[in-house]
Amino acid sequence: MLYRNLAESDCLAYNAAQRRSNEREGKETAMTFRRDDRRLFDRSANEYDAIRPGYPEALIEDLIRQSAIPDAGRILEIGCGTGQLTAPLAARGYEIVAVELGEDLARIASENLNPYLDATVICADFERWEPEPDTFDLITSAQAFHWIDPEIGYPKAHTALRPDGHLALIWNLFPGSNTPVYRALHKLYRTHAPQLCRRPGRRPLEERVERTMREIDASGLFLKPEIRQYPWVASYTKMEYTTLLRTFSDHLALEPAALDRLLGAVGTTIEQCSGTIDRPQVATLFLAQPRESARSV
Secondary structure (H helix, E strand, O other), X not given: OEEEEOOHHHHHHHHHHHHHHHXXXXXXXXXXXXXXXXXXXXXXXXXXXXXXXXXXXXXXXXXXXXXXXXXXXXXXXXXXXXXXOHHHHHOOOOEEEEEEOOHHHHHHHHHHXXXXXXXXXXXXXXXXXXXOOOOEEEEEEEOOHHHOOHHHHHHHHHHHEEEEEEEEEEEEEOOOOOOHHHHHHHHHHHHHOHHHOOOOOOOHHHHHHHHHHHHHHHHOXXXXXXXXXXXXXXXXXXXXXXXXXXXXXXXXXXXXXXHHHHHHHHHHHHHHHOOEEEEEEEEEEEEEOEOHHHHOO
């Protein structure tokens, strides 16, 4: 799997082309979001560790600089997966407590973080786990906070943060693509798994920004966040890409035989088109400070 930066204009072109394609089709449906699906990731913990991407170095550097976390600062990570964000932060010497729901994911994360003495992985449901108040300089959640009940997640994060701390929410978002291989895959999904197709006119980048902004504002606990975006692209072989799909909750929710048939067809399509597939991403960082007034209520 290869990574490279993607110009913002190219990324926006990907998104606009996919949106126009969706509008022409006009028949796509969306899979119902189910919070219990957050437990599905543990089924493919090894694949998750092998293929899930990390985050651009520029994002991590901006996170450290903009949050002004001290050199010996404490970080709480919510939903660490197998350590995709945790490891580069631990390598910089921060003390980290990483909370992960999945037992196998937590086990692999602990193994990956074994070289870092100040990194601890706790297998727990963050919604039920109780951190000490005013303990952390930075709270991060990468590719995970949308699985947390906002009426629990934001108050708990606010309580755990020190007054001058920051909450950092991060996602790698797929803006869509209108290249030949994706057009072929779109037709394939309409036949084999129509419930996984995007609904007409869906705007994943804008929707994530709007939804997160609404949640933060509705909590009344954080100031308006700073938002930064980092377009990039990953190139996959057909085997790598089908392995990646096995780590997506909507795919994991399929019956195993149906998933195997779908991924077999995906692999064949990629092989027929070019043998590899580029997946554009926009890594998106929301960085918010706690409201001091809310702390005293």
